[in-house]
Amino acid sequence: MFVLFGVKTVFNTLSVRPGNCRYCHQHAEQRxxxxxxxxxxxxxxxxxxxxxxxxxxxxxxxxxxxxxxxxESLV
Ligand SMILES: [Zn+2]
Numbered sequence: 001m002f003v004l005f006g007v008k009t010v011f012n013t014l015s016v017r018p019g020n021c022r023y024c025h026q027h028a029e030q031r032x033x034x035x036x037x038x039x040x041x042x043x044x045x046x047x048x049x050x051x052x053x054x055x056x057x058x059x060x061x062x063x064x065x066x067x068x069x070x071x072e073s074l075v
Contacts, residue, residue: 008038023062
């Protein structure tokens with residue numbers, strides 16, 4: 001029997017707002033993103049087993065991982 005499974009990572013932008021970047025110290029758009037890891041079977045996503053959140057700068061690309069509680073306060 002042949003079974004093909006894997007993991008797919010998907011980025012979703014939840015919100016975009018202006019703010020000061022901690023890396024480049026410029027006032028630029030800061031994107032709140034969700035990174036979801038999904039289990040796939042025969043290339044079909046079945047379920048999400050991990051969600052991580054990050055804020056990334058549109059000017060320099062620097063990103064910071066944040067917790068779910070921090071994400072709830074930003075949305
Ligand atoms: Zn920056």
